[in-house]
Amino acid sequence: MHHNPSISVAAVVLMRDDGRIALVRKHHTDAFMFPGGKPEPSEEGPTTAIREVYEELGLSLDPQTLEHLGDFTTPAANEPGTQLLSQVYAAALPAGVSVAAQAEIAQLIWVDAHDVGLPSGTTLAPLSATILGSLEQPEGVEMTLTEFEQLVSQELESLPKRLVDSLDNVVFAVEDRPADGSLNVLGTYEGHDRFDRADYGYAQLPDAIVVFREPILAICDDVAQVRHEVHVTLVHEIGHYYGIDDAALHDLGWA
Template sequence: MAGDPLITVSAIAFVRADGRVLTVRKRGTQRYMLPGGKPEAEETAVETAVREVHEELGIDVRPDELALLGSFDSRAANEAGHALRATVFVTRAVIEPVVQAEIDDLRWVDPAHDDADQAPLNSEIVFPTLVGLR
């Protein structure tokens, strides 16, 4: 990962009452990831996350509904040879996501169970962190 081109993103872990986490698969990709995306010019991490989930899933979430889970470095799921730096927020806001924009599918998954279709950020960092917070 050191020396690999860096992709910066912001994402939100939407956690339901049953502990399942919302994941999405973008068009033309194989791995599921947290909803979110890359920042536009002058955007803060939280502004990016809020905008992206609205564009991708029609979700309106307020910044004050989000708690910072952390900033994490991982391998990019869909861009071979790239590193990923993700600022991840978490919320228990009740949502009704609708697949739109570049999203092909969504899935609510239990972070305590291995899911081979998950991006490295989820399987190696975010999901173990969320399980540890239970």
């Protein structure tokens, strides 16, 4: 009986805060795949994954943050007739950290697992297609605009007075989605923080904190979770009014 040759690798599903996932393409190949590669002698899967991500993207991952997603057998992308035996791990890109293609990597892209758009003339590696296809969309919660606005008002009223009493010339609004139609942004602060403002003149339009209904509902399983996400979003955007950036809000648990 003939058996196809096989190669073993460790791969990492690296995800940003906005839910997009890193795919890389090696020089002189057409297939996009997860960062990763072959183990060195006597090297365990997590060690291989961490080393490969550092070599390919310059990112040092904490071993404790790796989540083992499973072991997969798929066709190899760049070796015809060869099986790929993959140990696959998930990891989050730390807030405020940027990565770039280096070494044997020709291109790095970030994709939505449910709407993968690849550059013309490239393909998706079989392992990447398998993993991305298995990621389930959240079922979401159904809530009318009026119901959602009432919930936002309730959560706003529940915030500590010391947090909201100093807000000056700021309004709160609810919209279905951001202008680009994405589901990756839960809220936004439109304006300048209190330390970066010029004096407001006559009829100056207020700055705005906008909470987006559909992105929040899409990631929640019940109303209690909706309340939590709205609460966190309100505090996060109010934090921007006080001049607190995303990295600091993340460290404080409000991102």
